[in-house]
Amino acid sequence: MVSAMNPWTLLGLNDDADERTVKRQYAKLLKVTRPDEDPEAFQRLREAYERALDWSRNRADEDDEFDSPAVTIGQASALSVETVTSAHTTADLVQPAPDAEAMARQAARVLVEETTAENLPRQHQRAVEQGRDLPFQQRLLDRCLEANSSNGDLLEAAINQLQWLTPWQSLRISADREIQLTQRLLDSEGARLERALAEGKERQFLAALQALAQQPWLASLERRDQLQRWVMFFLHNHKGWTAALFDRVCELFGWDDRKGVFPEPEFIWRNLIERCEKYAYIEHWQRLLAGGKTDSVEEKAARLVLQPGRKVDRLRLARFCSADVWIACERLCSTINNRYPEMLDVFPEADLQSWRTLRVEPMNPAVWTWIGWVLFTALFMIPNEMMKGTLDGVKAAVMLLMYPFFMTGLCRIAMRVWRPVCLAIEDADEWLSDLLLPEWLHWPASQALVVRHGVPLVLIGVILSSQGPAAVLCYALLMLAWIFLSPYRHPQIYAPIREAVRTFLHVNARKIFLSIIVIAASAIYFSLYPLAPKPVPTSSSGQVAKALPGQLDCSSEQAMDLMDKDCRNAVLPERCANYSREQKISQCWRLRTRLQRELDSQASPGH
Known part of the structure; x- marks a missing residue:
């Protein structure tokens, strides 16, 4: 892109400008031409700078070769000594003058060995006064770049005092040594950054990194690229940083994975992205738990x-x-x-x-309430009515179908009214439940609460107590069975059963619905139009049939004799042979009631 325009024109310099002038001018232009604002202009400036820098360096090398003599003074002296004939003695020969450059290097070496970070300005001033500025800086640079050197403070002082790695430096440093010097400076800064990261002070870390990026010795594009690679490797080699810090670092350097803007090598960058995603994932779940x-x-x-x-x-x-x-x-x-x-x-x-x-599938409380009332009806209500002699098979079927539905609906309505009261005192109810109830009773899912569940259960028990102790006992046994055999307590056991029931209902839903309708209709019909009773048998038990209705006292001895006689004539006399007096009285009452009902039905006008 710069081939059509002279780089000197773009930089605003004459074509005889030296390397130092080119660098200074480039640093000035960088302040007005930023890569994030105008990438194309920055690319043209960069290419012009590189071409002008190469031309100035090549021109300086050619001038050095042209000005340097073919034979140095020392070499000429050595040749002259060798050409002298053996007739002349050593004392007659003129010795070569001392090498001024070697003496300057030796004096600079002495100054550098006595130099510290504190006295650097004074030592440099002495070197300038002695005319040994460049040898002093060269020797100082060698000392700062020595392997296993601990001259970090001296290096920083030299950077600030002598303006190395800037367009204003007076010492010419090769590109390799510039890279080495930059790396040494970055490593010395890394100790501070590592300490801040280890202490979890991410804001301090970011502030130090921003200050580092503003250093004048990092103004050139090559060293900024080196800084970014160094930061990438620093994050790769250290742990403890968060995804938020990585995002701020990316914002600082303009890194963007979606746009493909990131330092090389790419595999290190990919590793950082994966770690950042991991840290962000962990921080996300930590925030959820902390809430x-x-x-x-x-x-x-x-x-x-x-x-x-x-x-x-x-x-x-x-x-x-x-x-x-x-x-x-x-x-x-x-x-x-x-x-x-x-x-x-x-x-x-x-x-x-x-x-x-x-993992338990959601359960409908109404379904389990209905099942509970079905069991209570089957285990207590129907047997109790049959013991009284007022219930036959048809009425028992009607009761088993209708009574659980009626009680379930009544319970659901009552719980809807009770629910707002429970929600108003929910916190106090949970606190009281944890205080009074044992932990095993809270299962399943800690659903047993003193007020929300205890009050309705006690109220139902009080109502059922009017039916006698047997009703309360049946109700208590059902509640204990629910507590210990609840599907919430044993979800894995009930899971296949529930799945099988769900599959059966899904496949046979229509058949089940039609069966319920037929059974309900049949029960209603037979309750309204009962079947005609069979004629009273005239066998030997006919004496019982004649004696029982309305005129026999079931507790009398006559009734006991009739029950014994009826037992001997029964199909299975061994079943009633050992009946007690109370059992015979109960049998007498059942038989008397049944026969009285049959006689009443025969005497009705419809028959």
């Missing part, structure tokens, strides 16, 4: 996997987890196992497996 909330999907996943806590707390949380939470848990565990296993060191309490045992 102490469980509102979002990721917050619940973090609590279940990375910081499980007590099992009762996990069960309580898992009870209200949706499918998205379990997907997030699975994704988090997969990421830890496959990409970032170091997260286990950051989260030592993490458990990647136990959360799987907590």
Whole structure:
């Protein structure tokens, strides 16, 4: 791009400008031509600077070769001595003059050996006064670049005092030594940066790095590139920095992975990007745990996997987890196992497996309330009514179908009214429950609360107590079964059962619905239009049939004799042979009631 324009014209210099003038002019133009504001203008300036710098250096080398004599004074003296004939003695010969350049180097060496960071300005002034400025600087540079040298302070003082690596330096330094000198300066700065990073002072680290980037000895493009590579390797070789710090460093140097703007080598850069993603990932989950909330999907996943806590707390949380939470848990565990296993060191309490045992499909409380009332009806209500002799098979079927639905609906309505009161005192209720109830009773999912659940359960028990002790005992046994056999307590056992039931209902939903309708219709029909009773048998038990209705006292001896006679004529007399008096009285009452009902039905006008 610069071939069409003279580099001297672009730089605003004459074509006889030396290397020092070119560097100074380039440093001035860099202040008004920035790569991030006008990349094309900066590229043209850079190419012009490189071409002008090469021409000035080549011209200086040609001038040195042209001005230097073919034979030095020392070589001429040596030749003259060798050509003298043996007739002349050594005393007759004129000795060559001492080498002034060697003497200057020797004097500069002495000055440099006595130089420290504190007296550098004074030592340099002495060298200038003695006319040995360049030998002094050259020897000082050699000393600063010595291997295993600990002259960091002296090097920094020399940079500031002698303006090395800037357009105003008086000593000509080769490109290799410039790179070596820059590396030594960066390494000395690295100790401060490393200390700030180890102490976690990222702001101090970033401020020191920004100050370093503004140093005048890093103004040239080559050294800025060297600085960026050095920073990249520094981050690669040290741990403890965060993703936020890396983003600020990228912003400082204009690095952008999407645009392909980053220092070489690329594999180091890729490693930094992966580490930055890992740090950002870890910091994200640390923030979620530090917040102490469980509102979002990721917050619940973090609590279940990375910081499980007590099992009762996990069960309580898992009870209200949706499918998205379990997907997030699975994704988090997969990421830890496959990409970032170091997260286990950051989260030592993490458990990647136990959360799987907590996974329970959401359950409908109405369904389990209905099942509870079905069991109570089948285990107490129907047997109790049949013992009274007021219930037959048809009425028992109607009761089993209708009573659980009625009680379930009543309970759901009552809980809707009760729920706002429970929410208003939720915190106090949980505190009181943790204080009074044992931990095993909080299972499953810590759902047993003194006020929210205890008050309704006690109220139902009080209502059922009107049915007698047997009703209270049946109710208590069902509650104990729910506590110890709840699906929330044993999710893995119930999971295949629930899946099988769900599959069965899905496949046979229509058949089940039609069957329920048929059974309900049949029960209603037979309750309204019962079947005609069979004629009363006229066998030997006919005496019982004639004696029982309305005129026999079931507690009398006559009734006991009739029950014994009926037992001997029964199909299985051994079943009733050992009946006690109370059992015979109960049998008498059942038989008397049944026969009275049959006689009433025969006497009705419809028959």
